[in-house]
Amino acid sequence: MRKINELFYSLQGEGFHTGTPAVFIRFSGCNLKCDFCDTRHESGTLMTDEELLERVSAFPCRMVILTGGEPGLWIDDDLVEKLHALGKYVAIETNGTCVLPEAIDWVTCSPKQGGKLNVKRIDEVKVVYTGAGQDVESYLALPALHYFLQPCSCSNTEEVIAYIKAHPQWRLSLQTHKLIHIP
Numbered sequence: 001m002r003k004i005n006e007l008f009y010s011l012q013g014e015g016f017h018t019g020t021p022a023v024f025i026r027f028s029g030c031n032l033k034c035d036f037c038d039t040r041h042e043s044g045t046l047m048t049d050e051e052l053l054e055r056v057s058a059f060p061c062r063m064v065i066l067t068g069g070e071p072g073l074w075i076d077d078d079l080v081e082k083l084h085a086l087g088k089y090v091a092i093e094t095n096g097t098c099v100l101p102e103a104i105d106w107v108t109c110s111p112k113q114g115g116k117l118n119v120k121r122i123d124e125v126k127v128v129y130t131g132a133g134q135d136v137e138s139y140l141a142l143p144a145l146h147y148f149l150q151p152c153s154c155s156n157t158e159e160v161i162a163y164i165k166a167h168p169q170w171r172l173s174l175q176t177h178k179l180i181h182i183p
């Protein structure tokens with residue numbers, strides 16, 4: 001059984017795959033407590049993989065996004081294999097502190113201050129920019145294909161744009177779902 005906070009169909013709002021239709025599986029609970037966290041993820045229902053796959057199969061898209069809370073606390077090779085058997089493309093939103101199943105198709109790592117990284121492969125780094133003084137340059141040393149900075153709760157977008165213009169290795173990730181009021 002795995003503890004699920006919510007499961008919904010929407011568009012990936014953030015990062016490289018922005019705009020792509022996806023089923024979001026939000027797992028309950030996290031091993032970090034970021035003061036800026038925008039998600040109430042603690043509550044949840046225990047589900048069998050059978051129930052989970054049935055819920056996922058109800059939607060026509062290929063992409064499934066594992067998120068939370070911290071999905072790394074709940075997932076394993078078996079779940080990824082089962083999603084692949086349904087023909088799904090498996091992406092994850094993770095804080096990077098957990099060792100992940102290697103077969104995941106796309107790893108979005110959003111490293112957090114004080115969270116020791118244990119991920120072996122990263123496709124995109126997506127850092128929440130909380131303000132001047134935050135050390136984000138060190139995250140450019142992580143081996144990844146893309147490096148995004150994301151404003152905190154859409155509140156400091158101008159500041160992030162100015163930072164990126166001065167440090168053009170970064171790209172802007174907006175939480176577009178919040179701007180267009182979809183889940």
Ligand SMILES: C[S@@+](CC[C@H](N)C(=O)[O-])C[C@H]1O[C@@H](n2cnc3c(N)ncnc32)[C@H](O)[C@@H]1O
Nearest residue numbers: 036037038039068069070093094095110152153
């Ligand atoms: C809620 S987290 C769940 C996945 C995982 N725990 C993590 O932090 O990557 C999903 C994404 O939202 C980002 N996020 C959380 N709170 C945010 C906020 N207030 N503004 C912008 N992004 C935020 C996280 O950094 C992460 O990239």
Ligand SMILES: Nc1nc2[nH]cc(C(=O)O)c2c(=O)[nH]1
Nearest residue numbers: 011012013014067093177183
């Ligand atoms: N539309 C939409 N896109 C997202 N991308 C990552 C999200 C998350 O909470 O992990 C998220 C979310 O909550 N909604």
Ligand code: SF4
Nearest residue numbers: 030032034037069095
């Ligand atoms: S690691 Fe992710 S889910 Fe956990 S508290 Fe931080 S932003 Fe929220």
Ligand SMILES: [Mg+2]
Nearest residue numbers: 038039067183
């Ligand atoms: Mg979210």
